[in-house]
Amino acid sequence: MLNSRLHLLTILLFFGILVAAPNLKSQNIKDATNWDLVTDKKDMQVFTHKNQETSIKDIRITMTMHAAVPVVKEVLEDVEKYSDWVYKCEDPERLQTVSSKEFYYYVRSDMPFPASDRDLIIHSFHRIDPATGIYSSHSLASPDFLPEQNGVVRVRLFESYWTVTPNQDGTVQIDYRVRTDPGGYIPTWIVNLGISVGPVKTMERFSEMVHQTTERVADREDE
Template sequence: MFRKGLFLLVLVLVHQSLFGQTDWTLKSDKNGLNIYTKTVSSTGLKGIRVKCNLPAKLSQVVALIMDVDAGGEWVYGTKSSYLLKKVSPSELYYYSEVDIPWPISNRDFIAHLKVSQDPFTKVVTIDGPTEANYLPVKPHIVRVNRSNGKWVLTPTKNNIVQIDYTLEVDPGGTIPVWLVNLFATSGPEETFKKMKEQVKKPRYANANLNFIDNQ
């Protein structure tokens, strides 16, 4: 069955940059979750952008995203996710394997997450480019060689965080375009639904990050 793995399957199938472009098409607007797509290559592959509001403090959301060992609990399609190196409280490297339905090979990637906050607006940006050569390639898994995910977290009144998430990736290998496009909204809906519940857990709700100003 087409189930686990489809969210990240969609997200890792972007061949050209998603940033600095304006031709997004709203594909889904349900329960406060806006999912946009656009064609980003001549093959018809879709890019994904997700916008939503999350009832939480900035420190909660950042703590959740940086808790990479727990990625399998809420990020749709994550077979495994674990910390490789913690450079500082606001910077780390982690490994993740994406579960993709047979007969397509799973993908994996090593991401470098780095958090920054604008001292005036308090907007938090989390960049996550890949470091493909950080670890040797594993047998029977296709390594994602080029990727750059980006979270933009904007605080508003009453502890509401506006989330704007985009991702650009060259996934390598061959994956049917119809499979990507068919599930262009299913995965994000599942992930952000789980994110809203995950962020309520005590380890995030009580997070105190000295590099994040909650206002």
């Protein structure tokens, strides 16, 4: 049961890959300070932060990798492939494309008995600043986009930000921040434990996905 709960939180932490949305004054984590370092690897750091909205900690991940911003953008916007790199993610589906910079998508987590399934609907906006080349996205759950399903807990609190900044040496600096509450009964200590487990695996797979995409882009350019 512990593993299934960690599984759930890991998925929820990364569902809102690209999103953006209206104001959420009381839930803006973009400018949060006083982050506590919980994992420090060679090119990746994971931080947590206490907030006043929920007992579940916010999470922040910073990472440096060799990549071009357009390649990172391609990976982040390919919803159907999220299950290839987001740890334990299943059946991501794009629901509606509003424009080249805006879309909705859905993810459901099929949880083992007796835990109830969770689902999450995300509204996504994203852009590249033409002056700086910085890619940014802001994520927010859109729980009322579709009717709720019987027996499934709709996640109503989710906000995340991605910022991808190009460096002169051919690397990019990634800053990812997220706040969520999976709803229903999951002990807070289990949820907070989960935020220090899944993120590392997810970002390691993300780095691999970016590398593979970089190679495919290079092959296309050589043809």
